[in-house]
Amino acid sequence: MKFAVKKSMLVMVLALAGSAFAQTAAPAPASTLSYNVGATTDYRYRGISQTGKKPAINGGIDYAHSSGFYLGTWASTISWIKDTTANPNTTKGPVEIDFYGGYKGALSEGLSYDVGGLYYWYAGNNMKKTAGLVSPNTFELYGALTFGIVTAKYSHATTNLFGTANSKNSGYLDLSANFDLGSGWSVVPHVGAQKIKNGNSYTDYSVAVNKDIDGLVLSLAVVGTNGLGAPYTLPGSGTRDLAKDGLVFSIKKNF
Numbered sequence: 001m002k003f004a005v006k007k008s009m010l011v012m013v014l015a016l017a018g019s020a021f022a023q024t025a026a027p028a029p030a031s032t033l034s035y036n037v038g039a040t041t042d043y044r045y046r047g048i049s050q051t052g053k054k055p056a057i058n059g060g061i062d063y064a065h066s067s068g069f070y071l072g073t074w075a076s077t078i079s080w081i082k083d084t085t086a087n088p089n090t091t092k093g094p095v096e097i098d099f100y101g102g103y104k105g106a107l108s109e110g111l112s113y114d115v116g117g118l119y120y121w122y123a124g125n126n127m128k129k130t131a132g133l134v135s136p137n138t139f140e141l142y143g144a145l146t147f148g149i150v151t152a153k154y155s156h157a158t159t160n161l162f163g164t165a166n167s168k169n170s171g172y173l174d175l176s177a178n179f180d181l182g183s184g185w186s187v188v189p190h191v192g193a194q195k196i197k198n199g200n201s202y203t204d205y206s207v208a209v210n211k212d213i214d215g216l217v218l219s220l221a222v223v224g225t226n227g228l229g230a231p232y233t234l235p236g237s238g239t240r241d242l243a244k245d246g247l248v249f250s251i252k253k254n255f
Contacts, residue, residue: 031065038252047204047225049242050078071101083236093125114144136163164199184212202227215254
């Protein structure tokens with residue numbers, strides 16, 4: 001009988017201790033700050049090489065609040081501004097720095113949204129001082145819907161688009177899916193349609209295979225475009241077709 005009483009008391013003590021531990025457990029943080037650094041064999045954006053089909057290094061910082069509000073910045077080396085003219089000393093702007101912010105939320109179970117704005121700043125560029133060129137700095141508003149593994153996103157330029165004169169109100173629509181294969185493996189297909197007002201509109205596509213190893217993400221992607229017609233070259237990039245299908249290998253570490 002004494003054993004039974006002692007056993008019951010022990011169970012009660014353990015239960016109370018567990019309850020107290022649960023009540024004193026640290027709450028989830030109201031906000032998080034994360035970082036990433038990476039490198040790629042060819043920085044492609046919307047299908048077109050930003051680095052003359054040469055390697056680039058990049059990195060970013062992201063702040064996220066539990067309410068759904070977020071801010072971030074990301075930067076990469078580039079060469080396309082220098083390549084805009086035949087003389088590499090005419091135009092300059094070796095770095096792209098992006099600033100973005102927005103809000104994420106859920107409309108229903110399995111259906112979420114993301115709205116915000118993104119400013120592409122090409123630090124130290126002098127394109128608008130060069131005859132016949134305009135500033136490449138661009139601001140876009142965007143909205144996205146995600147249902148399950150599929151995301152549809154639309155971006156709308158409220159400025160000229162990446163140095164194209166009279167291209168305000170250009171738009172980009174892209175569709176992507178994220179197939180989680182387990183054990184850190186995923187496959188991400190993508191297709192996008194870039195509508196450039198008073199410019200060359202086109203379609204881009206890619207299929208990426210990713211492997212996440214404790215925050216170290218390795219990616220191999222097939223990237224290309226359709227609809228640009230003749231080879232897409234810049235005067236300073238030689239004969240390299242900056243929009244031609246190609247394999248891109250990237251590595252990124254998330255902290």
